[in-house]
Amino acid sequence: MIKRNLLVMGLAVLLSACGFQLRGTGTTELAIKELDLSARNAYGETVTQMRQVLEGSGVKVYSGAPYKLVLTDEQENQRILSYAGAGRTGEYQVTTVLNYDIRGRGDLPLMSDKLEVQKIFIHDGNNLVGSDQEAATARVETRRELIQRMVLRLQQLTPAQLDQLQQTAEAKAKADAAALEAAQKAEANTPRQSPVELQQQ
Incomplete structure (x- = not known):
């Protein structure tokens, strides 16, 4: 058990280290060669690792690129799936949802979507340290899978698309602006009655 816990802890540390690469993404080129990247949590693990994976896939990530990937929101929830052994041992499920936008020139929204990943881990009431390590490993694996799925989605996009x-x-945007301008002109040209005129009617 001690060896297993040390292995789990070591795996968590290694995976959360800055230099890891996802299977299949380190050598797979993306059609998109330039991309800006930002997130609500600008220094969070997800955006940091996402940047590294993109750069490892041949993408030049910099501010001012023609297109921008924005990680708008990342939420994590944990719930109990089952109990065993007089309620001391149970299965837990951690779910992470990542919402993102792809924006173009002029910060125009091009598309929005979300990714959702779930992982199950065992919580042992008799081994709290080991259970904490299981939970940490589940979260690391969840983030890794989120990034992998994000890269797979980006691989489906081409500059032409x-x-x-x-x-x-x-x-x-042009049609919306024209419609707004027309509505404002129509309102400005509509005669308005004064309160006195309304009372006389």
């Missing part, structure tokens, strides 16, 4: 989304977003 992003350019098309950009054109559609620009056309929509």
Whole structure:
């Protein structure tokens, strides 16, 4: 048990270290060669590791790139799945949801989506240290899988697709601006009655 706990702890430390690479993402090139990256938690583990994986996949990540990946929100929840052994041992499930946007030139929104990953770990009331390590490992693995799925989604996008989304977003923004301007002009040209005129009617 001690050896296993040490192994789990060592694995958690190694995976959470800055230099890890995901299986299959270190050598897989993305069609997108330039990308800006930001997150609500600018120095969080997810955005930090995401940047490293993107750069390892041949993507130049810098502020001012034509397209931007924004990790808008990351939420983690934990719940009990089952109990055993007089309530001292049980299965727990940790769920992490990552919401993200891809934005284009002019900060126009091109697409929004979310990723969700779940992991199950065992909590042993007789071994709190080991249980804490199990939970930590589950969270590390969850983040790793989130990043892997994010990269897989980015691999499905091409610059041509992003350019098309950009054109559609620009056309929509232009139409919305024209509609707003027309509504403002119509309101400005509508005669307004004074309170006195309304009372006389």
